[in-house]
Amino acid sequence: MQCRSLICFLLTLVALLYAGCARELEYTASNTLQSNHLFKTAILPFTHDKKNAQPESAGLIRQLFTANIQQANLDLMEIALVDSLLRAQNLTDPDDIARIAKNNPRRLGEILGAEVIITGHVVQWKKSYALIHSDIEVEATISMIDTASGETLMTVSKGEIRNAGISRIPTGYVSAAVAPIKGLQSIFLYKLSQDLARNLSEPVLVTFKGKGVKPIILSAAALTKNSGTKQELYVVLFGDSGNKAQFDAGSLRNVPLSELTDGFYCGSIQGDFSGVERISVSLSDFSQQAHELVTVNKSQ
Known part of the structure; x- marks a missing residue:
């Protein structure tokens, strides 16, 4: 099998220039965490840094993270149900919900009927449209909180950075490569977001004996x-x-x-x-x- 098409060549060329690094995963867990208990768990709307992350990042990372922990030994509530129960109490602003989760998690536990809530905050999520050289950066933190005691059972933080550009391609190829790269910018960002969500979910899956996640x-x-x-x-x-x-x-x-x-x-x-x-x-x-x-x- 040989890959001789121009499409394959360009995709491979861009991929080879798609270099980057990952920030070390930071993970803490409470000594009282009972990983063999089937917690009824609600994943709250994620928040985002207003300066360094675009608004759509919070919803995307929340969805990707939720998809990645489906195989964990947790009684996960559907996102739509969580949002519906919150709306019924006039709780629609993610920042307001996050403040309640921090200061009065018991209230959210009563509203949702959940033993555990998971909060998330997107620290960095930047999309660049520069075709010659661009940096793509994503970073987020999730916390798992016991609604009865208010104790933080687990926190996970992770960041990913990639460089995607054509600055090292000979100028004769630039015009041919621009179109694929223009479309790949968003794909790179989505893939980086998926990598981030997968890494954030790994400690949860390991702790709660999760199975493998379907490839994307x-x-x-x-x-x-x-x-x-x-x-x-x-x-x-x-x-x-x-x-x-x-x-x-x-x-x-x-x-x-x-x-x-x-x-x-x-x-x-x-x-x-x-x-x-x-x-x-x-x-x-x-x-x-x-x-x-x-x-x-x-x-x-």
């Missing part, structure tokens, strides 16, 4: 090109790293994709794909699998 497919694309008397189908996938990636196209099943660099998978195969309008891509950690249907683009 962030983006995928397929392209056919004429190759002599045959066609060649190119497939690229961007998602969680370190997984098994493959695709189905027509009668072909389980065609493998190679992970070229962190989270970028690519593959190609020859055949007659004139009647193939969509393919199915999948990403698996060998215990759970994510699927997505992808429209096949036809090149001239």
Whole structure:
């Protein structure tokens, strides 16, 4: 299997320039934490730093974090139910809710019928649209609080920084690479947010004996090109790293994709794909699998 398409080349090139670092995870847990107890748990609306994080970051990180701890041994309340119960008490401002969680968690426990509440604060969440050079930074903290005693059972803090740009690409390639990079800026930020949520959830999953989390497919694309008397189908996938990636196209099943660099998978195969309008891509950690249907683009 070879990756010769321009799409794959550009994605790989950008990925190789997508360098960065992770801040060390900070984690504390109370000595009184009973990890074998099935706590009824409510994840409250997250807050965000008004200067360093965009408003949509709080809702996104909350959703991603919630998705990542679904397999924890906790009796998790649905986010929609939590928000509905809070609205019934005229509690709609995340900052107001966070203050009550800090000063009077028992009240929230009574409103929600929850033994434990989880709060979250997005410290950094910055999106850059500079195409030549940009830094993408995300950071958040979550706290788990016992509503009866007011004790903080657990706190987890984590930050991620990535640099994504084309400053080191020869100028002749810049015009060709700009379009993919423009779209990838948001994908990079989403992937970084997913990485952050996954890292924040790890201590919770370990403490409460959680199982593996289904891999996330962030983006995928397929392209056919004429190759002599045959066609060649190119497939690229961007998602969680370190997984098994493959695709189905027509009668072909389980065609493998190679992970070229962190989270970028690519593959190609020859055949007659004139009647193939969509393919199915999948990403698996060998215990759970994510699927997505992808429209096949036809090149001239």
